[in-house]
Amino acid sequence: MTPSRSEDLKIEITESPKGARIYTLNGPLTLRTLFDFQTLARTDHVAPVILNIAGVPYMDSAGLGSMIGVFTSCQRSHRGFGIAGVTERIRTLFEVTGCNGMLPCYDSIEAADAAIHRS
Secondary structure, three states, rough: OOOOOOOOEEEEEEEEEOOOEEEEEOEEEEOOOOOHHHHHHHHHHOEEEEEEEEEEEOOOHHHHHHHHHHHHHHHOOOEEEEEOOOHHHHHHHHHHOOOOOOOOOOHHHHHHHHHHHOO
């Protein structure tokens, strides 16, 4: 079954002033929608990564797993990683799953960019 148009995940990739790759996600991050995100995130192994998820209304365990996968990839390659735009619903998911202490979350893209570029 394919996702309906209202369930599509849109991904915009930009670069921060400090050189981080910003993935702005809009739409649900679920098993049905995460494959494009995973493919894009796996092909980039150089720049630090900021996930802007302010436009993600919900995610399932597969979506959370894909974010953790990007985080661990960044750790392995010694790249910075941060998440910005965490909604209350996603914050609750992080708390329930125990990921809130593991995944570095910031109030804004600028705060994430500054944090991942500290020496």
